[in-house]
Amino acid sequence: MNEETEQLLSELERIVVERQDWLFRFAYMRIGVREDAEDVVQEVLLNVFRRLREKMHVESLEQYVIRSISNACNDYFRRKPLSIVPLDKAEQVPVHEGDRQIHEEFVRINKLLDTLPQEQSEIVRLKCYDDLTFKQIAELQGIPEATAKSRYRYAIMHLKSKMRVDS
Amino acid sequence: MLSYNIQNFNQVLNDMNNENINLPEEDFNEGLEDIEQMLKPQCEFKASDTLKDEVLAQAREEVKPQRKVNLWPWVAAACVVGFAMLWFTPPEEKKADAALHAHLVSAYHTKHQRMVSNQMDARESFEDIERRLRIEGAQLKEEFKMSNQIY
Numbered sequence: 191m192n193e194e195t196e197q198l199l200s201e202l203e204r205i206v207v208e209r210q211d212w213l214f215r216f217a218y219m220r221i222g223v224r225e226d227a228e229d230v231v232q233e234v235l236l237n238v239f240r241r242l243r244e245k246m247h248v249e250s251l252e253q254y255v256i257r258s259i260s261n262a263c264n265d266y267f268r269r270k271p272l273s274i275v276p277l278d279k280a281e282q283v284p285v286h287e288g289d290r291q292i293h294e295e296f297v298r299i300n301k302l303l304d305t306l307p308q309e310q311s312e313i314v315r316l317k318c319y320d321d322l323t324f325k326q327i328a329e330l331q332g333i334p335e336a337t338a339k340s341r342y343r344y345a346i347m348h349l350k351s352k353m354r355v356d357s
Numbered sequence: 358m359l360s361y362n363i364q365n366f367n368q369v370l371n372d373m374n375n376e377n378i379n380l381p382e383e384d385f386n387e388g389l390e391d392i393e394q395m396l397k398p399q400c401e402f403k404a405s406d407t408l409k410d411e412v413l414a415q416a417r418e419e420v421k422p423q424r425k426v427n428l429w430p431w432v433a434a435a436c437v438v439g440f441a442m443l444w445f446t447p448p449e450e451k452k453a454d455a456a457l458h459a460h461l462v463s464a465y466h467t468k469h470q471r472m473v474s475n476q477m478d479a480r481e482s483f484e485d486i487e488r489r490l491r492i493e494g495a496q497l498k499e500e501f502k503m504s505n506q507i508y
Binding site for chain 2 (some may be wrong): 195198199202203206207210211213214215218224228231232235236239240243291292295298299302314318319346349350353
């Protein structure tokens with residue numbers, strides 16, 4: 191294995207160490223199954239490695255990673271539509287003892303965002319849970335930044351009113 | 358904690374999908390931090406310890422130099438030759454029979470040639486020679502038939 195390849199592999203290792211937990215959280219919060227979420231993350235990281243081999247600019251890599259994991263999650267639901275569990279039954283899905291906490295978190299957030307229109311709930315997830323900026327969200331969703339902000343505002347207003355009604 | 362102007366409640370719900378309507382800034386900011394805090398991750402998400410190793414192993418596999426010589430045509434050719442050899446090689450029994458047949462035929466021809474080349478006795482008449490040759494020919498015919506029966 192030549193020196194260039196070794197460099198690429200160490201660069202990949204750095205990205206994996208830095209990003210794997212964030213990517214896993216991103217995938218798990220949408221998929222809700224550890225094995226499937228990790229498969230998606232693995233595929234994304236290998237795509238990143240292929241991009242590195244094609245000498246992709248490092249500055250665009252960050253946005254590529256975000257877009258890649260988002261697309262991979264969408265593809266997952268296109269491939270496996272039958273594996274979707276209704277939210278009210280999600281708590282009964284058997285999970286490993288070690289995953290109980292993150293599964294409860296998955297159910298909590300999805301229940302909170304369940305009443306929102308899909309495009310708004312996704313923006314709230316990306317903003318609050320995945321900690322992306324409005325600029326990144328706009329690029330990812332292919333919408334103007336102002337629209338992303340506007341949808342976020344409506345979503346927050348809706349959540350406030352829902353919580354008020356609930357309480 | 359979450360105080361909200363209830364009079365705007367129905368209005369907000371109706372306007373949910375209409376993005377051109379501006380919401381009052383003070384309504385939006387009220388309790389915003391609490392909601393955002395509630396929507397943030399409340400626990401740590403940790404990918405499996407094996408994930409990194411699996412990714413790196415697969416990446417190493419992808420960069421491993423590939424064999425450049427195509428071996429499959431040679432393997433296919435070797436298979437064809439082997440099959441042809443098996444198909445065309447006669448079985449051992451047939452070989453022995455064929456050798457015996459060749460030996461008998463050769464013996465017959467040798468004998469026949471010897472007889473034909475027999476010098477005719479000048480004292481024999483033409484009829485005697487013809488009779489003798491006929492008898493010898495019939496004998497040879499019998500022998501040849503016998504040998505064919507053995508074969």
